[in-house]
Amino acid sequence: MIELSDHPTTSDPAAFAGADHPLRQLTRAQAFGEPWTEHDALRVQKIFDERAAAWSEDHVDPIKAAPVDDALDRGRVPLDGAWLEVGSGTGAGARVLAPRVTRLVCTDLSEQMLLHAPDLAPRVRADASALPFADYHFNAILVINMLLFPSEIDRLLRSDGVLVWVNTLGDQTPIHLPPADVLGALPGQWSGITARAGTGFWLTARRRF
Ligand SMILES: C[S@@+](CC[C@H](N)C(=O)[O-])C[C@H]1O[C@@H](n2cnc3c(N)ncnc32)[C@H](O)[C@@H]1O
Numbered sequence: 001m002i003e004l005s006d007h008p009t010t011s012d013p014a015a016f017a018g019a020d021h022p023l024r025q026l027t028r029a030q031a032f033g034e035p036w037t038e039h040d041a042l043r044v045q046k047i048f049d050e051r052a053a054a055w056s057e058d059h060v061d062p063i064k065a066a067p068v069d070d071a072l073d074r075g076r077v078p079l080d081g082a083w084l085e086v087g088s089g090t091g092a093g094a095r096v097l098a099p100r101v102t103r104l105v106c107t108d109l110s111e112q113m114l115l116h117a118p119d120l121a122p123r124v125r126a127d128a129s130a131l132p133f134a135d136y137h138f139n140a141i142l143v144i145n146m147l148l149f150p151s152e153i154d155r156l157l158r159s160d161g162v163l164v165w166v167n168t169l170g171d172q173t174p175i176h177l178p179p180a181d182v183l184g185a186l187p188g189q190w191s192g193i194t195a196r197a198g199t200g201f202w203l204t205a206r207r208r209f
Helices: 022-031 038-058 062-074 092-097 111-115 150-156 179-185
Strands: 082-086 103-108 123-125 138-144 157-167 190-197 200-207
Touching (some): 062 190, 082 092, 138 150, 150 157
16 A cells, blocks of 8 residues: 655644444444444445534534545546446545546435535445445446445446545444455455545556456
8 A cells, every 4th residue: 555645734633533432333343344234234324414514514624634635646546437326324434526527426325415416427326335336337446434335346347447435534434434444355365545635535446466
């Protein structure tokens, strides 16, 4: 894995979510092979449906945008390809992506999160465990503070496609996996480029041949 220098915006996140945070445990279990159940989906959907109105105001600031912008600048991503955002929420990622990439589709499990997102790209309500898109359809997939569904990422990304993984509060993000664990959870062999920006970090991951 290549580690680039910190972006000038980099600062340490305030202490927020420890290793025992329930979403942290769910993130790790999901990434490393626990089955995703209807119960999980309903639980997570309820959490974010209830937070949607506040989220649309509290989670769209420059510090949150910094790692996404920096990943697009330095992460060797295909800006002119087809992009998917998974767990797009109230549009923190779409606000950065939509002006910079050619084609973007946003998806989320929570209808309320999608309803509170700006109309910058098509928004599709779908569970990331079984997304309604053809195999190898996307050049890039953005995942910000969202659970990792490794087999769906692998299924949907073209052979030279790129996963962009962002945790905007670094290791204090409730839904957190460090870059090495993301690379390890994906099926097959993947290489990565990573850097810190804002209070978070980004990873761009591509298959190794
Ligand atoms: C922590 S929020 C992050 C939202 C947005 N990416 C952001 O950074 O503001 C996690 C988002 O992932 C969505 N999510 C969680 N599990 C999901 C699943 N299985 N399929 C699709 N979206 C999911 C939630 O509804 C929520 O909008």
